[in-house]
Every structure is written in C-alpha cells, then in structure tokens.
Amino acid sequence: MEKALDVLVIGGNRYVGKRLITRLLAEGHRVTVLNRGSSPPPPGVEHLRADRDDERSLTGALGARVFDVVVDQVCYTPRQAAIARRVFTGRTRRYVMTSTVEVYEYEDSDVLVREEAVDPSTVPVDAGLPWDDPAFLEAQYGEGKRQAEAVLAAGPGFASTVVRVAHVLGGDDDFTGRLAHYAERIRTGEPIAVPTVNRPATYVHVEEIARFLAWAAGEDFTGPVNAASSGTLSTEELCAAVAAHVPGGWAEFRPVEVGEVSPFSFRRFYGMDNARAARLGFTFSEARQWLPRAVAETLGKGD
Numbered sequence: 001m002e003k004a005l006d007v008l009v010i011g012g013n014r015y016v017g018k019r020l021i022t023r024l025l026a027e028g029h030r031v032t033v034l035n036r037g038s039s040p041p042p043p044g045v046e047h048l049r050a051d052r053d054d055e056r057s058l059t060g061a062l063g064a065r066v067f068d069v070v071v072d073q074v075c076y077t078p079r080q081a082a083i084a085r086r087v088f089t090g091r092t093r094r095y096v097m098t099s100t101v102e103v104y105e106y107e108d109s110d111v112l113v114r115e116e117a118v119d120p121s122t123v124p125v126d127a128g129l130p131w132d133d134p135a136f137l138e139a140q141y142g143e144g145k146r147q148a149e150a151v152l153a154a155g156p157g158f159a160s161t162v163v164r165v166a167h168v169l170g171g172d173d174d175f176t177g178r179l180a181h182y183a184e185r186i187r188t189g190e191p192i193a194v195p196t197v198n199r200p201a202t203y204v205h206v207e208e209i210a211r212f213l214a215w216a217a218g219e220d221f222t223g224p225v226n227a228a229s230s231g232t233l234s235t236e237e238l239c240a241a242v243a244a245h246v247p248g249g250w251a252e253f254r255p256v257e258v259g260e261v262s263p264f265s266f267r268r269f270y271g272m273d274n275a276r277a278a279r280l281g282f283t284f285s286e287a288r289q290w291l292p293r294a295v296a297e298t299l300g301k302g303d
Helices: 016-026 055-062 078-088 134-139 141-153 178-188 206-217 235-243 275-280 287-299
Strands: 006-010 030-035 046-049 067-072 092-100 160-165 167-169 192-195 201-205 223-227 253-256
Touching: 006 016, 016 030, 016 206, 030 055, 046 055, 055 078, 067 078, 067 206, 078 092, 078 141, 092 141, 092 206, 134 141, 141 160, 160 206, 167 206, 167 287, 178 192, 178 235, 178 287, 192 235, 201 206, 201 287, 206 223, 223 275, 235 253, 235 287
Parallel strands: 006 030, 006 067, 030 046, 067 092, 092 160, 160 223, 167 201, 192 253
Antiparallel strands: none
C-alpha cells in the first residue's frame, strides 16, 4: 500500500460520497468528513460539523488541522470556491473538486469533448450573481461549477484538480429518480418525451466514479480531468435496459421540438473524452458492459 494519507471529504453524506469514504478507508487512509451534521459518517471517520458557506464556521471547525488532500463533493458556486481557497490555502497539499459534464453545456460537438474545451483560467467570475437563490443555482448549475473551477485555478499557490463527472448511474440508493421515470412510463405505456434530434451522452457507474475519486486523491496531477466510462449511450439504449425489467414492456417515444423532455435525453451532445485520465494511469470501463447491472441495481431485480 502507498503511504496513508490524511483526507478531508467535504460532503459525502450519500451516493458517490459514501462510496468514496468506504474506498478511502479500505485503502488505509485516515478520513475526516466535514458537513452540517445531517447524518453521521461511518465508524472510523472523524466528523467535523460546519456550514461550508460560513467562513468563520468552517475555520473554527477545522482548528489547526491540515490534510494531505481535500475532496470537495459539494462546491457549486464561485463564492463557495473562494471561501474554500482562503480557508485551505496552507492547510492542504492538493484540493480535488468534483465538477460536472455540465461545464460543457455551450460546447456542442460531434466528437468527444476534451478538457481544454473549457479552460478554467479563461472563465469570467461574477460573485455578485444571486448564487444563494436555490432556483437561480439550479438553473445555472453548469455556470456555477464553471466559475467555481475558475476560482480554484486563479493564480499560483493553490494546487487543485477538478473532476468533471459524467452522468452517474447505478446503485440501489440512486436518489435522482431518473431511471424510475422511464420505468413508470414503460409500465403504463405513456410516451417518453425526447427532442426531435436526440443526442447521446457519456455516463459513469457510481462505483467507478467513487473508485476514480479515491485514486485521484492519491495522485498529484492538477487541472481539469474528464471522468466518464468509455462509449456513449442513447435514450433508446437506456430505455431498452429499463424495459428488460418490465414484463412485456417497451418504450414509446414522443419527439418534441420545444418544451420539457425526459431525463437523459439531450438536444446537444454530452460526450466526454477520457483520454487524459488514461494517460494519467486510470482506465475507465465500457458503459455498455455495466449498464444492465446499473439498471438492475437501481430498479431492483424483481421489477
């Protein structure tokens, strides 16, 4: 085993985060979790309670602690990134932020998008926008992540990595309800609304992204890195995998030119190139290989 690290995970209450913590512990690292105390961490993990939006609360909870690496699971805005940068400068060797494929929402492409398509050092930051408004933040999710990346990347003295995570599938604790949306429509025969031109996307299994984040915590690279399984999946492929769990089920699609469409159906291409991760030493699996398992985990094998 490599040298045990002191790792701080900000967030980590559920889904990807709890799997990340389990992996870090299994690898022999010392893990501290910081959140607002909504749920306790697993045994063997130190728990710090603080509001990460409150700089004084965050500083007080940390005391004199320092960490080899910080993995930030819940940084959504440039304000949060600015607080984190001030608080953790000098406290950690490296800062790893989970970002999103949504940073590429303006980078429509017919080919898999590489990290350099969005250079954080060139992204303008506007901390004056209403980032504290939940409705605004939800509508500007990709922009909030882009600007948070920019804050972490600005200037020297703060080594950071941003992991741009593809759409996540799998696990019996998938709280999004997106595959369940498809299952319900397939059961009832309701049509599934999709764009008239419906584009595919890249995905990643929940266990694989946890494995990648745990691996990345022990590395020393910086800058953006795409985290996606190899190969794209279409809405039709997702629905076919879901329909396999519905006796006699089949998916009917209703193309719409304007208006709301079903989850995991896209008017633009959300495909990410994972070649940088491979060059750094991590090989992602093929999405089509784990898709049936991911659907079974989420819907239940009896569905």
